[in-house]
Amino acid sequence: MENYAIKFENVSKIYKLKKKNDGKNKSSVTKRFYALKDISFEIPKGEVVGILGTNGSGKSTLSLILAGISEIDEGTMFVNGEQSLVAINTGLNKQLTGLENINVKGALLGLSKKRIQEIVDGVIEFAELGDFLYQPVKKYSSGMKSRLGFSISLYLNPDIIIVDEALSVGDKGFAQKCLNKMNELKDEGKTIIFISHSLPQVRKFCQTAMWIEGGMLKEYGDVNEVCDHYGEYVDYYNSLSGKEKTKIRERKFEKRIVQNPQIGFWEKVIDRIKG
Numbered sequence: 526m527e528n529y530a531i532k533f534e535n536v537s538k539i540y541k542l543k544k545k546n547d548g549k550n551k552s553s554v555t556k557r558f559y560a561l562k563d564i565s566f567e568i569p570k571g572e573v574v575g576i577l578g579t580n581g582s583g584k585s586t587l588s589l590i591l592a593g594i595s596e597i598d599e600g601t602m603f604v605n606g607e608q609s610l611v612a613i614n615t616g617l618n619k620q621l622t623g624l625e626n627i628n629v630k631g632a633l634l635g636l637s638k639k640r641i642q643e644i645v646d647g648v649i650e651f652a653e654l655g656d657f658l659y660q661p662v663k664k665y666s667s668g669m670k671s672r673l674g675f676s677i678s679l680y681l682n683p684d685i686i687i688v689d690e691a692l693s694v695g696d697k698g699f700a701q702k703c704l705n706k707m708n709e710l711k712d713e714g715k716t717i718i719f720i721s722h723s724l725p726q727v728r729k730f731c732q733t734a735m736w737i738e739g740g741m742l743k744e745y746g747d748v749n750e751v752c753d754h755y756g757e758y759v760d761y762y763n764s765l766s767g768k769e770k771t772k773i774r775e776r777k778f779e780k781r782i783v784q785n786p787q788i789g790f791w792e793k794v795i796d797r798i799k800g
């Protein structure tokens with residue numbers, strides 16, 4: 526039996542940058558850049574991994590790929606188990622009510638009516654949304670969306686749980702309740718990928734940590750070692766002037782630009798029509 530939960534082999538994700546359309550350009554796309562570049566790692570089953578990285582480094586892109594929501598452009602991802610994303614906004618349909626969102630998600634996963642009802646009961650108990658469960662999600666505050674998204678994902682009982690900044694919104698009491706629930710899942714041996722800007726939370730909750738910087742994997746290993754190195758980098762970065770920070774950001778971005786991208790015929794046509 527394979528012992529990994531998730532394995533990446535040379536995975537890259539490319540985004541396009543659009544240019545302002547001044548009417549002269551044939552294409553609306555200026556550049557393609559690597560949101561993630563040549564990432565390889567293997568997360569063992571049952572490991573709790575913290576994902577660290579400064580703004581724009583590629584953490585959310587990674588979480589969307591891990592959850593199967595975003596596709597990769599190069600390389601291969603292997604997933605060993607059912608994965609689910611716990612995030613603030615991702616995966617909720619804003620036009621539908623909270624209850625309808627649960628039913629849709631359950632139906633998409635092919636769950637039985639009985640199983641969906643169990644999830645509804647669990648979410649009602651956990652999310653404490655009261656009558657808001659019957660209101661469209663567009664009327665929710667970001668904290669309420671987080672409660673709903675977190676509860677649905679947890680009650681789906683996946684093998685691999687990806688928590689993307691879900692604890693950063695909502696009140697302290699709910700964040701603590703989520704942490705308690707995540708600790709229970711950790712004890713059950715679930716694989717948890719925890720994306721957070723909070724070093725103390727990552728140190729407390731995770732066994733290992735992965736540091737993504739400028740779209741590349743900088744370090745993956747023991748949580749305290751990676752947190753120490755990342756903390757030192759953040760302190761150094763914060764000691765720089767605004768000008769120096771911009772220079773570093775620009776240098777990092779230069780390294781991410783795709784050189785001579787192979788653009789297909791239809792892609793060019795679509796760009797031209799859109800442009």
Ligand SMILES: Nc1ncnc2c1ncn2[C@@H]1O[C@H](COP(=O)(O)OP(=O)(O)OP(=O)(O)O)[C@@H](O)[C@H]1O
Pocket residue numbers: 540541542560578579580581582583584585586587
């Ligand atoms: N849909 C998109 N199209 C084009 N560029 C994108 C898209 N989504 C993200 N990006 C860019 O990809 C890079 C990585 O973004 P990502 O959101 O993954 O970073 P992050 O580490 O989660 O940042 P933060 O800590 O600020 O949330 C950034 O430069 C961002 O501007």
